[in-house]
Amino acid sequence: MNAPAALPRDVPLVNATRFRQAHEADWEQLDRIVTRIEKRSIRSLSDDDLLALPALYRTTLSSLSVARDTSLDRALITYLERLCTRAYFQIYGVKTPAWRQLAGFFVRGWPAAVRSLWRETLFCVALTFGAALLAYLLIRSDPTWFYSVIPQGLADGRDPTATTTALRSTLYDNRQDWLGVFATFLFTHNSQIAIFAFALGFAFGIPTVLLILYNGLTLGAFFAIFAAKGLGPNVAGWLMIHGTTEIFAICISGAAGIRIGLAIAFPGRASRMDSAVEAGRTSATAMAGAVIMLAVAGLLEGVGRQTILSDSLRMLIGSAVLIVWLSYFYVLPLKRYEGGE
Amino acid sequence: MASSAVQSRGLRRTFITPEGVDLRLELGSAGSRAAAFMIDLVLMVVILIAVTLLLIWLAPAAGSRGVQFIAIVWLIGAFILRNAWFSLFEMGSRGATPGKRFLGLRVVARDGARLTGAAVIARNAMREIEIFLPLSFLADQTAEGLADSFLVIFALVWSGIFLFFPLFNRDRLRVGDLVAGTWVVQAERATLSEDLVGARYRARRTFPKAALELYGIYELQTLEDVLRKENPDAIATVAAMIRGKAGLPDDGDDYGFLYDYYAALCAHLEANLMVGRRRESKFT
Numbered sequence: 001m002n003a004p005a006a007l008p009r010d011v012p013l014v015n016a017t018r019f020r021q022a023h024e025a026d027w028e029q030l031d032r033i034v035t036r037i038e039k040r041s042i043r044s045l046s047d048d049d050l051l052a053l054p055a056l057y058r059t060t061l062s063s064l065s066v067a068r069d070t071s072l073d074r075a076l077i078t079y080l081e082r083l084c085t086r087a088y089f090q091i092y093g094v095k096t097p098a099w100r101q102l103a104g105f106f107v108r109g110w111p112a113a114v115r116s117l118w119r120e121t122l123f124c125v126a127l128t129f130g131a132a133l134l135a136y137l138l139i140r141s142d143p144t145w146f147y148s149v150i151p152q153g154l155a156d157g158r159d160p161t162a163t164t165t166a167l168r169s170t171l172y173d174n175r176q177d178w179l180g181v182f183a184t185f186l187f188t189h190n191s192q193i194a195i196f197a198f199a200l201g202f203a204f205g206i207p208t209v210l211l212i213l214y215n216g217l218t219l220g221a222f223f224a225i226f227a228a229k230g231l232g233p234n235v236a237g238w239l240m241i242h243g244t245t246e247i248f249a250i251c252i253s254g255a256a257g258i259r260i261g262l263a264i265a266f267p268g269r270a271s272r273m274d275s276a277v278e279a280g281r282t283s284a285t286a287m288a289g290a291v292i293m294l295a296v297a298g299l300l301e302g303v304g305r306q307t308i309l310s311d312s313l314r315m316l317i318g319s320a321v322l323i324v325w326l327s328y329f330y331v332l333p334l335k336r337y338e339g340g341e
Numbered sequence: 342m343a344s345s346a347v348q349s350r351g352l353r354r355t356f357i358t359p360e361g362v363d364l365r366l367e368l369g370s371a372g373s374r375a376a377a378f379m380i381d382l383v384l385m386v387v388i389l390i391a392v393t394l395l396l397i398w399l400a401p402a403a404g405s406r407g408v409q410f411i412a413i414v415w416l417i418g419a420f421i422l423r424n425a426w427f428s429l430f431e432m433g434s435r436g437a438t439p440g441k442r443f444l445g446l447r448v449v450a451r452d453g454a455r456l457t458g459a460a461v462i463a464r465n466a467m468r469e470i471e472i473f474l475p476l477s478f479l480a481d482q483t484a485e486g487l488a489d490s491f492l493v494i495f496a497l498v499w500s501g502i503f504l505f506f507p508l509f510n511r512d513r514l515r516v517g518d519l520v521a522g523t524w525v526v527q528a529e530r531a532t533l534s535e536d537l538v539g540a541r542y543r544a545r546r547t548f549p550k551a552a553l554e555l556y557g558i559y560e561l562q563t564l565e566d567v568l569r570k571e572n573p574d575a576i577a578t579v580a581a582m583i584r585g586k587a588g589l590p591d592d593g594d595d596y597g598f599l600y601d602y603y604a605a606l607c608a609h610l611e612a613n614l615m616v617g618r619r620r621e622s623k624f625t
Contacts, residue, residue: 082531199469280520284463
């Protein structure tokens with residue numbers, strides 16, 4: 001059993017051994033650098049490590065292909081595969097810094113995404129106002145329709161039986177208490193609905209359309225009961241101060257959902273997968289923007305509306321904010337194209 | 342040909358780097374994906390409960406304005422926890438939430454390009470219809486005592502379609518992955534295990550050529566697994582089987598025998614490999 005074999009003492013028996021001896025130090029250095037990037041960031045590397053990284057990555061990658069062809073040591077190949085994969089994602093999948101992504105979002109990504117959804121957005125706006133008009137006409141002709149549109153909890157006493165004074169007080173009651181909480185609640189609630197409208201788009205956009213439709217019906221129903229008591233312009237001001245932003249944002253997130261649904265149902269020349277991915281990324285950008293818009297709407301509704309009681313001022317603010325949004329999304333990008341950028 | 346067909350049914354995917362090397366990415370299995378999600382969910386609930394308790398504890402000391410402030414913090418915090426937990430972690434350099442990190446998973450773009458914020462937001466916003474909607478729907482209905490069987494069945498079917506979506510496609514894509522162009526791969530750290538043959542010179546058993554002609558690469562690598570796992574029962578069984586086939590006497594040292602046989606077989610197969618004879622298994 002202990003008989004000496006006839007091999008020279010310094011020549012390894014198999015390739016894997018020879019290979020490990022020659023390159024192990026490189027692999028381990030790459031492992032150390034990649035682990036450091038994963039744990040902290042690329043900025044924590046020393047200059048030497050940073051310079052060595054691409055070379056080490058290529059060495060290890062070629063080790064992997066050589067090992068696959070010449071070595072039968074499976075553990076070695078698995079190790080190299082995993083190391084190369086991790087290094088690949090740190091080198092090629094490297095993230096743009098957060099602040100630059102954020103700047104890109106505000107300068108280009110967000111307006112471009114909203115612009116590219118203009119057809120769907122227009123459709124959602126038309127749907128909202130169509131539904132609102134329908135609900136308005138129905139309820140003006142027969143107030144009992146109100147109860148089939150609005151659930152009791154949401155009405156909060158604002159139904160066809162309410163008196164004019166009671167309705168008026170809901171528009172101008174100066175509730176100084178809990179303003180901030182109210183605004184925050186509205187923001188989180190509406191944002192959840194916006195995200196939801198986006199996600200529902202996957203079911204070919206149908207639930208999204210229903211959601212937008214229902215939103216419009218609610219709007220029309222409330223308008224109708226106030227208009228019936230001669231409070232039309234007052235409720236318009238009450239709605240407009242935040243509504244221009246809020247309804248616009250809900251329409252954009254609805255448009256985002258519909259875009260996904262359309263891309264999956266009618267991919268056109270692209271493959272269904274590619275078309276879904278492109279629509280998904282554009283729509284997600286628009287939806288993230290809608291959440292920001294809803295934060296603004298929450299501020300306008302919870303704070304602005306409770307402190308500003310003049311109808312015309314409320315309408316003025318609402319229109320001004322709408323103009324800001326429209327020019328940010330649709331006019332400014334055009335200017336930039338013309339500017340040769 | 343046969344081996345590539347087998348691979349495509351498993352979780353290995355061809356992924357060619359710009360340098361032209363196939364990394365053969367291993368996708369995260371449905372089980373580890375689900376486990377990672379459960380870990381994240383538990384973490385989120387624990388954080389929510391802890392912060393809520395802390396705020397309740399702080400509330401009596403704060404005045405009316407303070408309570409309002411606390412309510413705002415809670416609302417915003419809960420919103421961020423629910424909607425941004427996954428996105429913020431996956432935008433980081435590890436591309437993984439704590440649950441995924443624990444299971445060695447990582448989110449990457451399917452085309453190998455960098456993972457953008459838009460893609461991460463898209464894949465996580467889709468969780469609304471996959472998980473949270475069916476859950477909150479069910480919770481609402483049961484809380485109000487209105488959960489008639491039709492609604493429950495509808496909720497279950499709905500959640501079923503999206504929840505089990507990853508099981509219905511080869512690449513284990515969630516609805517969110519599909520829309521965002523991402524997938525989840527296994528990217529854990531592996532340590533370089535020891536060299537079984539060993540660089541150091543030592544005395545080895547020698548084997549007749551016929552004994553080395555018994556097996557191919559598949560059997561060699563299976564033997565490698567057995568040796569690395571060091572399960573005494575398996576080692577005894579395998580050693581007895583090889584001795585039986587090769588007609589070698591039992592010298593009472595199963596470990597030593599298998600190590601030496603592994604080294605000899607490996608050297609033999611590698612030598613054949615060098616002259617272009619790759620023997621995949623004992624059947625070829």
